[in-house]
Amino acid sequence: MKTLVWVEHDNSNMADATLAAVTAASKLGEVHLLVAGSGCRAVAEQAAAVAGVGKVHLADDAAYAHALAENVAPLVVNLMGHHDAFVCPATTTGKNVAPRVAALLDVMQISDILSVEGEKTFTRPIYAGNAIATVESTDAKLVVTVRGTAFDKAEATGGSAAIEDVASTGDAGKSSFVGAEIAKSERPELTSAKIIVSGGRALKDSETFESVIMPLADKLGAGVGASRAAVDAGYVPNDYQVGQTGKIVAPEVYIAIGISGAIQHLAGMKDSKTIIAINKDEDAPIFQVADIGLVADLYKVVPELTEKL
């Protein structure tokens, strides 16, 4: 089977999420990568260096600069004429593009796969990860999105794939990019952080979140996450949200502070290696999944913890 993997990037750097998708694709067959962007040859060169990659297709056109689904889907559909599976990281870009491709190919997509069980058989989470379904595709071609935390990352170096230019399918004329507010942070990105410190509604407001959570995160060199409640309440921006519909994370250590542990939050972090919970309510559901729990007032113990580490 020949697979085509969507390379997640910002036109300069390939994102780590790509590497997990490469691992998933390599279980299906030959791995080709697609770099669609604008002025993105550097990304294609990084992609070509990924171990185990057979070929990199490079589509460099202004129409692809922001990965607008209307523009990139026809490009992918063209390439799928000689590939058997389209494999996307389950990032917001992948989730936006893949179903559009699937529908154009008349294929039922398999979202957020956790494992490859056979040529056309996969497991995936349903009901916020409260159940795991094994599904088998009967379609001629496959379209899958890959949960990044469920697969090891392919080696970013060691490969020397050829880069092949692909003709642009142009601008569909239906959509345009207006602008973005992308948070710049010195902290590790959530989906690749080794340690995450996460705060919940108990943090009261954005100033408190900042003054309690951030010093601990800085001390540990950790990424910072939040529960939906904390994001909804405006303590932190949306890109901090960990959960069923936010980011799915699986760090070595996840420290949940003032988070009760709603089902949809657990869905986003319960695959973390070690979970530490600090909450003053000893009956909070978060303690049912925590390896280490501390029942205490976070305002007292978090500053103390920060100081003693």
Next chain:
Amino acid sequence: MKALVPVKRVIDYNVKPRVKADGSGVDLSNVKMSMNPFDEIAVEEAIRLKEAGKVEEIIAVSVGPAKAQETLRTALAMGADSAILIETDAEVEPLAVAKILKAVAAEVEPGIVILGKQAIDDDSNQTGQMLAALMDLPQGTFASKVEIDGDSVNVTREVDGGLETVKLTLPAIVTTDLRLNEPRYASLPNIMKAKKKPLDMKSPADYGVDIAPRLKTTNVSEPPVRQAGVKVADVDELVAKLKAMGVA
């Protein structure tokens, strides 16, 4: 212009799903069912667009069992003007739902279709994008802000790095994220009024759509269970454990 709002009847978001012992699926008997939360946000957004004079009429549509009429009545009570149920007891996959919605849209001719970004049962996150593909329309997914301006719409999207705004020509497909709005509760008088609003009953065959599944679900199982660990008495003990793990 008209707004078409697809809604799905799903397990209530507060209910913890139980996996059937024989691995055939999730047990939905005697379980509270509700409108998918993202679809409530979609209904609310359509109502706000109507209140702002951008939309004249809201048509809610659902593909599902007879009981999905209750879900549509909820949409009508919130403020939708009419509803269509495409009744089927089969489990309909996103691709087939998108095909049915395309056929419905061909009759309704909406200027905007607003859907939830994903249903909290199968967590697919596909239907809106698929509908946009099949109708050859632009898509604004994971919306946290929707602003209609003449013959285009600006959609601010929640993306991994933060927020992104795209401008789409109308008609367009929008899928909702959590922070687009806070859905209203239907008032009692509106619930009563909703009973008199039109609700059309159709079948997938009426639209000539083949809903045969493309995916075979061969097993549904419980995820590995995490065992609760230990409780520590104080910060010193926690620090010792963290140090033992090599953290800090």
